[in-house]
Amino acid sequence: SGGVVDAKNLRVKLVLLGDSGVGKSCIVLRFVRGQFDPTSKVTIGASFLSQTIALQDSTTVKFEIWDTAGQERYAALAPLYYRGAAIAFIVYDITSPETFNKAQYWVKELQKHGSPDIVMALVGNKADLHEKREDGIEYAEKNGMFFIETSAKTADNINQLFEEIAKRLPRPPS
Ligand code: GDP
């Protein structure tokens, strides 16, 4: 199913959902290129990037990352985007309650219409901004999701996000 090459080498489609401006593209660019561009105002072009990591058990996981070029504004297009995804990152901005509400909408949508074995992470981005924060841990636990706070700006927890979700992928029998 869904892009698995063999038990030791996984290839998976990963999508990011969440309000425009929460930092989805920046998370991807931080992870794939090790860069953060503070001048970028909205989504930076790239729509497809891939990156491979090795886990401690020597499994490799190739993430095929689908970033949106703002299609997140059009809910009707979402099913085309997340179809076949093994991993979904539901991203919100920890300083913005509206984006946390929207994240919950996306979780419900994927629970209803996503692939049944999709692995989801709830990602509270912009953790470098220490204002009043929306804490997603309780919501994530209730919904059986991995939870992490990240900063694409400082790189805090970006690699951990991808590593931890990779460990939670269902594995084909070896
Ligand atoms: P997207 O619409 O979800 O893809 O959001 P972008 O990745 O385009 O980021 C939107 C804005 O948030 C940009 O101005 C980024 O510079 C900023 N941004 C993204 N990640 C972070 C972060 O971790 N910390 C801070 N302080 N700003 C961020």
Ligand code: MG
């Ligand atoms: Mg974007």
